[in-house]
Each structure stands twice: as C-alpha cells, then as structure tokens.
Amino acid sequence: MKKYLVKRFLVGMIVLLLITFLSFLIINFSPGDPATLYVSSDATEAQLEQTRENLGLNKPLLIRYGHWLKNFIQGDLGISFATRQPVSNMLLERVGPTFLLMGTSLIVAYLIAIPLGVYSAVKQKSWVDYLITGTSFLGVSIPNFFLGLIFIYVFAVQLEWFPTGGMHDLGSEGGFLERVHHLILPVLVIATTISANMIRYVRSSMIEIFGENYLRTAKAKGLKPQNIIFRHGVRNALIPIITIVGTDIPKLIGGAIVTEQIFQWPGLGALTISSIQARDYNVLMAITLLSAIAVLFANMLTDVFYAAADPRIRLNEN
C-alpha cells in the first residue's frame, strides 16, 4: 500500500506540473491585457510598457513560466496585480471559508443521501420510494445558481429566516451561531445537488446488493432485517459509492464558485471570479493549482478509502 501511494504521489506530481503549464498557457493566451486595467484610459504606450514591465509581463511566455515555476517551487506564489499583496496571503484568507462551506456541504449531503438512498431501496416501488427518487430527480435537474436564487427569495427575502448572503452580519465579527446561520442556505444549495445525485447511486447500489447470495445467507441465519440491511447490505453497497465521492470533489469546487458568488461567501470561488475580471494572472494560477491539488488528493484518498472498505483490494497484504 505504501509503495503504491508513493507511486501515486510521484505520478500526481507530474500531472500537477503539466496542469500548471497548460493553465499558464490558457490564462496568458486569454484575451485582455492586464496592463490596460492598471493605468488610466488616456495612458501613453510608454506608460503601458512601463506597467507591463512592472507586472513582469514584457518577457517571452516560456521564460515567464520558468520564472513562475522557480518561484513556486521556492514557495513564492507571486504578487497579486490588483491588490499588490502576496498571493499566498490572499489564498490563506480565502481557503478557510471555502473549506468550511465545502466540507459542511459534503457531510450534510451524505447525511441526507445515504439514509434516504438506503430507505428508498428497502421500500422499493412504494410511494416513499417514488417520492424520494422523484425529488432527487428534481434536485439533479435544477442548476445550482437557480436553486440558490430560489432559496434566497423564499427563505431570505420572503420568510426572512436566513440572511441573503455573507459569512457574518455586517459590522460584526461573528460568533459560532451567527456563522451557522449564514452557512445554512449555501450549504443546502450545494448539498441538494450532490445528495440528489448520490441518493440515486446509493439506491441502485443497495438494490443490487439485495440480489446478492450473501444477503440470503444472512437471512437464513435468522438475522433481524435491520442487521441484514446494515451489517451485510450497506457496507457492501457503499464500496462503489466511494468512487463517486472522489468525483464529487471537483464538482464541488466548480459548484462552490457559483454558489459563493450568489451568497457573497468570501471564499475562493468569489476570489476566482474577481481575479478573472481583473486578469490577475498570479492569483488565477494559484487557484487553479489549488483546485488541481484538491482533485488529485481526493483521488488518492478515494483509493485509500476503497482499500479500507473492501478487503479484496488491499494491496501488498502480509
């Protein structure tokens, strides 16, 4: 297992390097000249050239990439064009809220999806099952941003149960309860989309397990139905689900960008949008890098969980 993980880690490094190069190309080839954003509109060509030099944009692309890579390896992510602050400081400020939002959403999503999926499978073809699968179909169909707007309109504007956005009340440092209060709506939006999908996977995986011979064995032992379902059913049904959790992480990152924007959540998603608008190359590079690391890490974690859950695929045993 250790050997396998080291290998995965090394491969991950190479993938990461390729990702930085490709994103560097894409970001720099995208239309718009950052220099024009930082001088007055009547600036002369000489002033523009001076700005480009200040921003380090006047050198050839490959040399700039090499420069960026060298700094990155030394732990320096550069300076933001827009704020003139070190990029790493900006990221650190934003990572916390995003992790809070994503982590809570994931946990809430699975807490909703697994019991409902299992219940739906147990009560297959009953009205409860139809209700659950129907609702989940609806959840899959509604885009994140639209659901977010509906939630804001209904729960924040009309019912005034929750704030429309932000992480804490204006002018307040925010206590724990206040944080939770602000968290509920965005978490619900993200969790709805993820769990809607997950419910269907859990349900079908569970139904497949019901046909397995070892469930008949469990019944023949005289076990109680709940023991059959949980001890023998759920554990085996969740193994294929682990793969899906791995693919949820990238989806979550994408979804968070939109949801954070709608709820003015001061996380990485909001930073992404603003740095795209500002052509803030260094910040964009850092965010891309961070997402790539998150995805690679999630994949690796998936493998570890997989091995933990299924004894048949534990590698290098004994």
Place this chain on the structure above:
Amino acid sequence: MRKKILEVKNLEISFQTYAGEVHAVRGVNFDLYEGETLAIVGESGSGKSVSTQAVMGLLGKKNTHIKGGEILYQGQDLLKLNEDDMQKVRGKEIATIFQDPMTSLNPTMTVGRQIAESIIQHQVVSWGEALEQAEEMLGMVGVKNTKSRMNHYPHQFSGGMRQRVMIAIALACKPKILIADEPTTALDVTIQAQILELMNELKTKINTSIIFITHDLGVVANMADRVAVMYAGKLVEWGTVDELFYNPQHPYTWGLLASMPTLENLEHGLYTIPGSPPNLLHPPVGDAFAPRNAYALEIDFKKEPEVFPVSKTHFAATWLLHAEAPKVTPPAEIQRRREMFDKKLMRREQV
C-alpha cells in the same frame, strides 16, 4: 418407528410473473424423520429449491404466493408463524447451505464474525464466547489454523473451504434440520467427495436431519436414506434408496436412472429423456410427464395419476401401477436393476 420432525403437506406455490402465474410447486407432500437424510432429486425448475426455501421462509414476499398446504415442524405450521417467530426458526432450528459458496459469504466481513453472528443471534452468549464457539465450529468443519483463519475474509478461502465455512455457519447453532441445496454442484469432484463426507460425519455428531437437494444421482446413493423424485412441481415417486434405485416404478425415475452413467451402460452410450419439462405457466392436465413418456397410457393425458403404494415406504404416482393397467417392460437398464433388487431381497430372506 422414528419420529417425524418435518411434514410438508399439499404445498402449493406459484410465482406472479409478467407472463402470468407460474405454478412452480403443485401439491408436494413429504416427511422428514429425525436423523435421516432425505434426497430430493429432479431437473432444474422441478420445484425442489422452491419447496425447501418455503420451509425456511426465504421466498420473496412480493411475487411469491404460497397458495396452500402446511409445513409442520415438530407439529407447528411454519407457514402460520409471523416474521419474528420465523427468525427464531431460521438458523437455529432449520439451517441451510446454498449452492454457490463463492457468492454466499459476505466479502467484507471476516469469516469468524460471519459464523459468530449466527451464534449470538440465537444463544445468550457474549461476543467473546460466540467467537470461541465459532472457532471451534471452524475446526470441526476441517479448517486448519483456526485462530488466524477466523480473521480472514472469504476471498482468502478456496471454493471448497468456503463451503466448509458455510457448513460451519449452518451448523453453528446445532439445527435439527439442515437443508443442503445442491451444496456440491459448484465444486470439483474431489472436493465434492470431501464435503459430502464431512456432512455425513457432522450429521451423526450433531444429530441433525438433512434434506439434500441435488440432481446428481451418484451423490444420492452415497448420502441419502430415502429419495423423493420431483417433476414439474410434484413428487412422482419416493422410497428408500434401495427401492428407488433398484425397483423404480415411475417412467420418469426410469429415465433418470437410465441416463446415469454406470460401468455397464458405457458401451451403448447414455440414455437421454426426450423433450423438455412442461411450461408451468400452463400446467398440463393429466400426468405432466406424459408427453415425454414412451410408456404413457391414454389416461395419462386426461387424468392425473393417483399415488400408488409399492411397499410401506415406497410410493409412485403413475397409472402403470393401477390394477387394470397393461403390463409394460421397462428399459433394459431398469430390468437389470430389478434383478439385482430381487436377488438382494432373496438374500435378505435367507438370512
């Protein structure tokens, strides 16, 4: 006379399918005595597994319909028990081994836990004691190094070893009846012999009765005290092993025996029963075997045969046994067997 432990009376089971109602079991009667092995033989789809799964209450509720009959276990009708009471019977009083040991064990649970689980379900013991008993059971079914094997997962066992584990699970609570549903079909022949030997050994050790379902007549001869032959959802003939093998009466039993490879019939090739079993969506009138039966009488197509006694222990449902039926000459293989049977009887009388 030994005590009857299980009586199945007039059991009728059908399945609801999209095509209609399939009459899988159409009035089955059999008894099981304490300490005996009863073999139920018949081809695929004859209703052997369905009948015994009904005994365990393992048939799905949704599209299975038990239309009638009684399953009396020590005088108590199992069909009338509610689910809670049935759970106390399953695994404790009546246990079962299934055909496919490769998929019948939970792949993510250690073997030790899978055995101990059934012990803790039915006995008032601590988890530690249950594990101890489970380890003992594992040794009893012939698994070596029980201490480390307890913590192994099913994929670390071979097919034969997994079937041993299945037997350990089934016998963990010392059940009165063991239903073995083609337990050796998925195993190769040498392993098959080992498993059968183990079952015979444990049968006397634990004093359990066995219902042995198979379509392998060679296995029947080694295992069973009595045999019941099933065809199209009905028992067509039953008796002791000797009676069935050497003095068969039903033309279907003749067919089965004639198609069994023996040293004598090697030269002229194996016999096959022509045709295929009837579609139980529309069960035939008369004898279900009649269309495939070279000895069929006219009445076979019109009226279902009654059950005629051949001896105190031997019964067959064929019109050939009726007093007015014409005398027919069974196939050569069967005549040879009858001669052996007569000799045996004579020898017994001389003793």
